[in-house]
Structure formats: C-alpha cells, structure tokens
Amino acid sequence: xxxxxxxxxxxxxxxxxxxxxxxxxxxxxxxxxxxxxxxxxxxxxxxxxxxxxxxxxxxxxxxxxxxxxxxxxxxxxxxxxxxxxxxxxxxxxxxxxxxxxxxxxxxxxxxxxxxxxxxxxxxxxxxxxxxxxxxxxxxxxxxxxxxxxxxxxxxxxxxxxxxxxxxxxxxxxxxxxxxxxxxxxxxxxxxxxxxxxxxxxxxxxxxxxxxxxxxxxxxxxxxxxxxxxxxxxxxxxxxxxxxxxxxxxxxxxxxxxxxxxxxxxxxxxxxxxxxxxxxxxxxxxxxxxxxxxxxxxxxxxxxxxxxxxxxxxxxxxxxxxxxxxxxxxxxxxxxxxxxxxxxxxxxxxxxxxxxxxxxxxxxxxxxxxxxxxxxxxxxx
Numbered sequence: 001x002x003x004x005x006x007x008x009x010x011x012x013x014x015x016x017x018x019x020x021x022x023x024x025x026x027x028x029x030x031x032x033x034x035x036x037x038x039x040x041x042x043x044x045x046x047x048x049x050x051x052x053x054x055x056x057x058x059x060x061x062x063x064x065x066x067x068x069x070x071x072x073x074x075x076x077x078x079x080x081x082x083x084x085x086x087x088x089x090x091x092x093x094x095x096x097x098x099x100x101x102x103x104x105x106x107x108x109x110x111x112x113x114x115x116x117x118x119x120x121x122x123x124x125x126x127x128x129x130x131x132x133x134x135x136x137x138x139x140x141x142x143x144x145x146x147x148x149x150x151x152x153x154x155x156x157x158x159x160x161x162x163x164x165x166x167x168x169x170x171x172x173x174x175x176x177x178x179x180x181x182x183x184x185x186x187x188x189x190x191x192x193x194x195x196x197x198x199x200x201x202x203x204x205x206x207x208x209x210x211x212x213x214x215x216x217x218x219x220x221x222x223x224x225x226x227x228x229x230x231x232x233x234x235x236x237x238x239x240x241x242x243x244x245x246x247x248x249x250x251x252x253x254x255x256x257x258x259x260x261x262x263x264x265x266x267x268x269x270x271x272x273x274x275x276x277x278x279x280x281x282x283x284x285x286x287x288x289x290x291x292x293x294x295x296x297x298x299x300x301x302x303x304x305x306x307x308x309x310x311x312x313x314x315x316x317x318x319x320x321x322x323x324x325x326x327x328x329x330x331x332x333x334x335x336x337x338x339x340x341x342x343x344x345x346x347x348x349x350x351x352x353x354x355x356x357x358x359x360x361x362x363x364x365x366x367x368x369x370x371x372x373x374x375x376x377x378x379x380x
C-alpha cells in the first residue's frame with residue numbers, strides 16, 4: 001500500500017469514527033467511505049469565525065478535534081460549546097434557513113465540511129445514512145435540551161433565592177426599626193434610675209427574639225452556615241486579623257482616652273470596678289450581634305446588590321443600619337458603631353468568617369466599658 005493510500009485510509013477511518021460518535025446505529029462501511037469522498041477536510045485557527053448569524057446555511061461542520069463556540073453576535077451570549085463528534089450548523093443545512101447564530105473556533109479546530117447540496121444529493125437514495133444523520137442531530141438536540149433544562153432550573157432556584165433574600169432584608173429592616181423604636185421610647189420615658197437595667201434586658205430579650213425569627217428566615221432563603229461565615233475555612237486568619245485590629249484600636253483608645261475625655265484623667269486605664277453583668281454577657285451578645293449584622297444582613301445585601309462595588313456598598317449599608325441601632329444611646333456611640341461596623345464588615349467579607357469580627361467586637365466592646373469611655377459615649 002502506498003503512502004497516499006495509507007493516509008486516505010486513516011482519514012476515512014477517522015471520519016467514520018467521528019461521524020458515528022454519540023450514536024449506536026450501524027452503517028455500511030461502503031456508504032461511509034463513499035460519503036467521505038463528498039466532504040472536505042478543513043482547519044480553523046483559534047478565534048477564527050466559521051460562520052456569522054444571518055449567513056446562508058450552505059454547509060455543516062463535523063468536528064474531529066477542538067472546540068467551537070456558538071454565540072449570538074448582538075448580545076455576545078454563548079449558546080453552546082461543541083467538541084469532537086459534534087455537527088455544527090446542521091439544522092440550517094437541513095431547513096435552508098439563514099444562520100440563527102454565529103460560530104467561532106475556541107481552540108484550533110480540525111474537521112470536515114459537509115456541503116448542503118452534496119448532502120441532499122448523496123443521502124436522497126441512502127436512507128441508512130440519512131437515519132444516521134437524523135439520529136445524530138436528535139441526540140445533539142436532546143443534549144442541548146437537557147442543558148437548557150438544567151439552566152432553567154438553576155435560574156428558577158436563583159429567582160426564588162433572590163425573592164427570599166429580599167423578603168429577609170425587608171423583614172430585618174422592619175425588626176431593626178422596631179428594636180430602635182422600643183429602646184428609644186424606654187430611654188426617653190422611664191425613670192433615670194431604671195434606664196440602664198431596663199435598656200440592657202430589653203435589648204437582650206429583643207435580640208434573642210429576633211435571632212429566632214431571623215434563623216427561620218435564613219433557612220427559608222437557603223443561606224447556609226458557610227454563607228454566613230460560620231465555618232472553619234480561614235478561621236485562624238480571621239481571628240489573627242481580628243486580634244491585630246483590636247490591638248491597634250486598644251492602643252489608640254488608651255492613648256486618646258484622657259485627651260478626648262479630660263474627666264478620665266487620673267482614673268485607671270482598666271478599672272475592675274466597672275465590671276458588670278454586661279461584661280460577662282458580652283461573650284454571647286457579641287457573637288449574636290455579629291451573626292445578625294454581618295453574617296445575615298451583610299450577606300443578604302451583598303447577594304441582592306448588582307455591580308462590582310456591591311461588597312463595599314453592602315458594608316456601608318450594613319454599618320449605617322448597625323449605627324442606627326445605637327442612636328437611642330447617643331450620637332457619639334452611633335458614630336463609633338458606624339466606624340467599627342465598617343471595619344468588621346470588611347473583615348467578614350475578606351475571610352468569609354465571623355470569628356475575627358466576633359473576637360474584635362468582644363474585646364473592644366468590653367475594653368470601652370472597662371476604660372470608662374462607654375459610659376461617656378452613652379451620655380454623649
């Protein structure tokens with residue numbers, strides 16, 4: 001056998017194997033060999049356009065190797081990516097309608113070009129081969145339908161999650177307003193001698209009540225523990241960064257406390273006499289507040305908002321809401337809550353872990369109490 005004959009034989013076998021791929025039908029080797037003489041071997045470079053939307057559908061491509069991307073030129077939407085053994089442009093070749101989409105080579109592509117006129121002429125009296133093509137086309141359409149069905153289900157799930165997150169956000173904003181309103185009324189109208197105790201216990205009861213409601217809403221939204229930052233991933237990085245932020249903040253508080261608040265001159269930096277039940281309960285309050293504000297609310301807002309700036313926008317919005325929760329104490333405390341909320345929000349999104357914000361919140365909240373600045377913030 002000559003070299004040319006050997007090459008022709010190899011190419012014919014390659015063509016037959018590729019054409020029969022994804023089908024179980026048997027076709028005579030003579031038919032396949034005869035049809036092979038009516039197709040043209042083609043090569044496309046990476047990025048080369050094979051046909052444009054609106055072109056005449058006068059050929060199809062049987063892909064031997066490489067990948068072809070079918071896309072809409074107007075929107076740039078990728079409709080499909082096809083590989084070895086797939087026919088491209090086959091529907092237009094059968095119907096005669098103009099191309100409904102464009103196609104280009106994602107990688108170097110090797111295949112065969114099947115002319116529409118040769119296809120119709122050759123298959124007109126060879127039903128066995130015609131059946132093969134229709135079976136192949138049917139298999140490709142079935143696979144495409146399956147992918148579209150999966151995408152549709154995914155879109156439905158995403159739509160349900162979006163609406164559930166929107167409901168969660170609205171509900172949380174309503175609950176936060178109720179929380180702030182109730183505390184404000186108590187602060188304004190109750191006797192001064194009872195303010196601190198009533199405010200403390202009212203806040204704790206409302207936070208626990210809100211936590212149960214919010215937990216139910218997160219289940220409905222499909223938010224997982226991982227989504228909310230309750231996970232082991234990046235745990236030590238988050239804690240380490242939280243401790244680092246706390247050390248810097250503590251140093252600043254220790255340095256500026258007497259400069260900003262002269263009434264604290266002569267008082268100890270850490271006063272054990274200021275230890276109250278608030279200090280002990282903060283080990284529960286800090287995680288609860290961080291889970292509500294950062295784990296749930298920040299996560300929900302970040303998922304709802306569009307655009308590349310949504311992480312920072314979510315941090316700012318959540319911090320503003322967190323700040324309003326402290327307005328019933330004072331404007332000074334609201335400003336402190338705004339700044340700390342931005343820092344803890346950034347820390348949460350950086351590592352997607354609540355451990356760091358919780359540790360920092362616990363340390364700095366208690367430090368502010370023991371240094372005497374919390375009572376000044378409450379009054380100011």
